[in-house]
Amino acid sequence: MELQEKLKILSDAAKYDVSCSSSGSNRKNTPGGLGSASEAGICHSWTEDGRCVSLLKILFSNECVYDCVYCHNKRSNAIPRATFTPREVVELTLNFYKRNYIEGLFLSSGVVNNPDHTMEQLLEVVKRLREEKFNGYIHLKGIPGADPKLIHAAGNYVDRMSINIELPSEKSLLSLAPQKKKESILLPMASIKEEISVYKAEKKISRFTPSFLPAGQTTQMIIGASPESDLNILNLSEGLYNRFSMKRVYYSAYIPANDNSLLPSIQTKPPLLREHRLYQGDWLLRFYGFTAKELLNPANPNFDLDLDPKCFWAIENLQHFPVEINKASYEELLRIPGVGVRSAWKIIKARRVGSLDYQDLKKIGVVLKRAKYFITCKGKYYGGISLYPENIRKQLIQKPKDHQRQLSIFDLYSESILRKEAPSKVMGEL
Amino acid sequence: MxxxxxxxxxxxxxxxxxxxxxxxxxxxxxxxxxxxxxxxxxxxxxxxxxxxxxxxxxxxxxxxxxxxxxxxxxxxxxxxxxxxxxxxxxxxxxxxxxxxxxxxxxxxxxxxxxxxxxxxxVRERHRMLGLTRFVELEDGSLYGKIQPKYNILSLIAPHFAERLGSERWMIHDEGRNLLVIGTEGKWLLRDYTMKEALKVHKREAFFQSLWKEFHQSIAIKDRKNLKLQGQLMPKRYWHNLTEMQGSPPRDGEK
Structure with missing residues (x-):
C-alpha cells in the first residue's frame, strides 16, 4: 500500500483522540540532533473543525483485535485497514518536523495480535526516532494490558504517555469494552506515577538520570456514550489528578460511530456544550482551587448548560459575595465569576501600587460583564441589582444565540497560542 | 508642536x-x-x-x-x-x-x-513559531517564507537556531526584504531580495501532499467549525501555509 493511503487511513483512525498538546516538556536539542520541545507548547495549524494541530497524530495500526462497541476501529467494522512500518513513521516524523509542520509525534495504535506485541512495535518506533537524534516532542499511548516493562522502557524515550480510560465507570467498561479491564488501565497509570516520582528523586541526586516522561501522563474519557453524570465524571477526574498526578484529563464528546442498542442512536449530535462545561469544571479543579463536591452534588449532578460552572457555584453560594477587590486574596479573586487567572494576577499586581476603583478594573482589562455582580471596589457595589440568586441568574443567562459561541472550543485548543505569562501553567497546561 | x-x-x-x-x-x-x-x-x-x-x-x-x-x-x-x-x-x-x-x-x-x-x-511571534513552513531545496537546505504583520523575524530566529541544529535554514520576511540564515545554532539577519526562483528538492512535493492529506483526514467532520478555524489561524497567513493551498474556496459556505 502507498504511504499516502496508509497515512490517510491511520490519521483518520486517530482523529477521535482529542489530546494534541505539545506542552510540559523542555527537552533540549543535542549536538547533531534535530528538534527541541517548547514548555508552553506550539500549535502549527488548525483544521476545519477548529482544532489545533500540534503533533503528527496517527495510529501505528488500525488492525485491532478488540471489538469495543463504541469504537470506530473495532474489529467487526468494515473499514480500510493499514499498518505502518517503524521506518515509515520515523521518516514521516522527521520530514514533517524539518518543514515545521509539527511539534512532534502522537503515536497510538489499535491492538495488533495482543497488547505486548503492539507495545513492542510502538517502543521500536520511539527508540529509532531517538537513535536518529530526534529531540522533538513525543506523546505515546500506553496499551492497556501490555507488560509494564515495555511501558517503562518506552517512558525513557518519550515526553508524555497516556492510557485512555475511555468509559467513566467499570460498568460501562464492561458493557461497551469487555476486552478491557479496569485493572489493565489503572495499574499501569499507578506504576507510571510511581516511576515518575522515582525519576524525580533520582534526578535530584544525579543530573545524568535518564529522563522519564518529563511531561507526565494524561488520559481521555468519552462523554455521552454511557449514562454517567457530570458528577461521576468530575469525581473520577479529581481522583485521577490526586492519585495519579495526572497532567490532564481530556473529554471527548461521543460522535456516534456505530449502530448498537447499547449506544445512543446514530443520529445523536455530539454533546459539545456538555463537553465544554466539563472542561470548565476541570479547569476549576486544577487552577481555581475548587473541589468536585463544591461544584456538583447528588441533587445537582449535572452542569447547567445555561450557566458556566463558576457562575452556577457563585449563585448557589452568595454568602461569599460581594468580594472587595482591594482586599480579597488571590484565591478569593479566582472564585469571582468572570475573573480568570490572568485577571486575578493583574489585580494583585496593580493593587501593589495603589487601590483600584471600578474604572481602574476596566483599564487593566478585567472583563466585568459577569464580575460586576459579585464585587465591590473601595466598598461600592456596581452591579445595579440586589444580590438575590434569581436576580443574578436572570442577568447572567446567556441569550440563546450565545450558545453557538459557547461551542467554540477555544479554551481547549488555543492554550498554547495564549501567551506564556505567569502563571504559565494555565495557558500551557503543565 | x-x-x-x-x-x-x-x-x-x-x-x-x-x-x-x-x-x-x-x-x-x-x-x-x-x-x-x-x-x-x-x-x-x-x-x-x-x-x-x-x-x-x-x-x-x-x-x-x-x-x-x-x-x-x-x-x-x-x-x-x-x-x-x-x-x-x-x-x-x-x-x-x-x-x-x-x-x-x-x-x-x-x-x-x-x-x-x-x-x-509577543502573540504574533508565538504564532509564527508554528506557522512558519519550510520547503527543502535542491541542496538540502530549508527555506521558509513569511509575511508577518510585525517585524518578528529576529525574535523567532533563536528558536529555529536551537531546534534545527545542523540543518542549513533560511527564513525570508518577504514584505520587509529581510532574511535570516542559520546553521549549527547560529544565525544572522540581513537584507535580501529574491532574484531568481529557488530550486526545490525533488521529494518536496511528496511530503507536501502527505501533509495536506494528513491535515484533511485528521479533522472531525461532525465538528466542522470554519469560523473557529479562521479565528485561531487568521486568513492573512494562509497563503504561506502549505496545507491551505489548493483547498476549495470557503467563502459563502457558512
Whole structure:
C-alpha cells in the first residue's frame, strides 16, 4: 500500500483522540540532533473543525483485535485497514518536523495480535526516532494490558504517555469494552506515577538520570456514550489528578460511530456544550482551587448548560459575595465569576501600587460583564441589582444565540497560542 | 508642536530618548522619518542616531528599570503601530520615575499603551513559531517564507537556531526584504531580495501532499467549525501555509 493511503487511513483512525498538546516538556536539542520541545507548547495549524494541530497524530495500526462497541476501529467494522512500518513513521516524523509542520509525534495504535506485541512495535518506533537524534516532542499511548516493562522502557524515550480510560465507570467498561479491564488501565497509570516520582528523586541526586516522561501522563474519557453524570465524571477526574498526578484529563464528546442498542442512536449530535462545561469544571479543579463536591452534588449532578460552572457555584453560594477587590486574596479573586487567572494576577499586581476603583478594573482589562455582580471596589457595589440568586441568574443567562459561541472550543485548543505569562501553567497546561 | 523623527532603528529611538532628557525636549510625537506625511503646523526635528547615546539609554533602562522593561520596549519597537515610538518614550519616562515596579502600574496610560502594543508582537511571534513552513531545496537546505504583520523575524530566529541544529535554514520576511540564515545554532539577519526562483528538492512535493492529506483526514467532520478555524489561524497567513493551498474556496459556505 502507498504511504499516502496508509497515512490517510491511520490519521483518520486517530482523529477521535482529542489530546494534541505539545506542552510540559523542555527537552533540549543535542549536538547533531534535530528538534527541541517548547514548555508552553506550539500549535502549527488548525483544521476545519477548529482544532489545533500540534503533533503528527496517527495510529501505528488500525488492525485491532478488540471489538469495543463504541469504537470506530473495532474489529467487526468494515473499514480500510493499514499498518505502518517503524521506518515509515520515523521518516514521516522527521520530514514533517524539518518543514515545521509539527511539534512532534502522537503515536497510538489499535491492538495488533495482543497488547505486548503492539507495545513492542510502538517502543521500536520511539527508540529509532531517538537513535536518529530526534529531540522533538513525543506523546505515546500506553496499551492497556501490555507488560509494564515495555511501558517503562518506552517512558525513557518519550515526553508524555497516556492510557485512555475511555468509559467513566467499570460498568460501562464492561458493557461497551469487555476486552478491557479496569485493572489493565489503572495499574499501569499507578506504576507510571510511581516511576515518575522515582525519576524525580533520582534526578535530584544525579543530573545524568535518564529522563522519564518529563511531561507526565494524561488520559481521555468519552462523554455521552454511557449514562454517567457530570458528577461521576468530575469525581473520577479529581481522583485521577490526586492519585495519579495526572497532567490532564481530556473529554471527548461521543460522535456516534456505530449502530448498537447499547449506544445512543446514530443520529445523536455530539454533546459539545456538555463537553465544554466539563472542561470548565476541570479547569476549576486544577487552577481555581475548587473541589468536585463544591461544584456538583447528588441533587445537582449535572452542569447547567445555561450557566458556566463558576457562575452556577457563585449563585448557589452568595454568602461569599460581594468580594472587595482591594482586599480579597488571590484565591478569593479566582472564585469571582468572570475573573480568570490572568485577571486575578493583574489585580494583585496593580493593587501593589495603589487601590483600584471600578474604572481602574476596566483599564487593566478585567472583563466585568459577569464580575460586576459579585464585587465591590473601595466598598461600592456596581452591579445595579440586589444580590438575590434569581436576580443574578436572570442577568447572567446567556441569550440563546450565545450558545453557538459557547461551542467554540477555544479554551481547549488555543492554550498554547495564549501567551506564556505567569502563571504559565494555565495557558500551557503543565 | 514639536515632533521628533529618527531613522527607524532601535538605536535611533533610544537616541531620541537621550536627547529628550539632555536637551529637555517635550515632543508631542515621535515618528520614523518618512513614515508619515508631515503637517504644516508642527515643528519637525530629525535626531541623528548616535550609538554611544543609545547605548547609555539601553543600559540605564536595564539597570534603573528592569531587563523586562527593556524587553518590553524592544518588542513594542518591532510593532507597526504608529504610536509605538511615543508610547515607548512615555513608558521609559515613567519607568525612570518608578523603577522596577513600572510594570505594576497597569492603570497608567503609559504602561497600558506600551503593554498593549508589546503583547500583540509577543502573540504574533508565538504564532509564527508554528506557522512558519519550510520547503527543502535542491541542496538540502530549508527555506521558509513569511509575511508577518510585525517585524518578528529576529525574535523567532533563536528558536529555529536551537531546534534545527545542523540543518542549513533560511527564513525570508518577504514584505520587509529581510532574511535570516542559520546553521549549527547560529544565525544572522540581513537584507535580501529574491532574484531568481529557488530550486526545490525533488521529494518536496511528496511530503507536501502527505501533509495536506494528513491535515484533511485528521479533522472531525461532525465538528466542522470554519469560523473557529479562521479565528485561531487568521486568513492573512494562509497563503504561506502549505496545507491551505489548493483547498476549495470557503467563502459563502457558512
Amino acid at each position: 514639536l515632533i521628533l523623527t529618527y531613522d527607524g532603528t532601535f538605536e535611533g529611538l533610544l537616541t531620541v530618548v537621550y536627547e529628550c532628557y539632555y536637551q529637555k525636549l517635550q515632543p508631542q510625537d515621535i515618528q520614523v522619518e518618512g513614515e508619515k506625511e508631515k503637517d504644516f503646523v508642527s515643528r519637525y526635528v530629525f535626531i541623528d542616531t548616535e550609538d554611544e547615546k543609545a547605548d547609555k539609554v539601553y543600559r540605564s533602562i536595564e539597570e534603573k528599570i528592569s531587563s523586562q522593561a527593556l524587553k518590553n520596549c524592544y518588542y513594542a519597537f518591532l510593532s507597526d503601530d504608529e504610536t509605538r515610538s511615543i508610547s515607548l518614550y512615555h513608558y521609559i519616562r515613567l519607568g525612570f520615575k518608578q523603577g522596577k515596579a513600572i510594570d505594576s502600574f497597569l492603570t497608567q496610560e503609559a504602561v497600558a499603551n506600551l503593554h498593549g502594543i508589546m503583547q500583540k508582537v
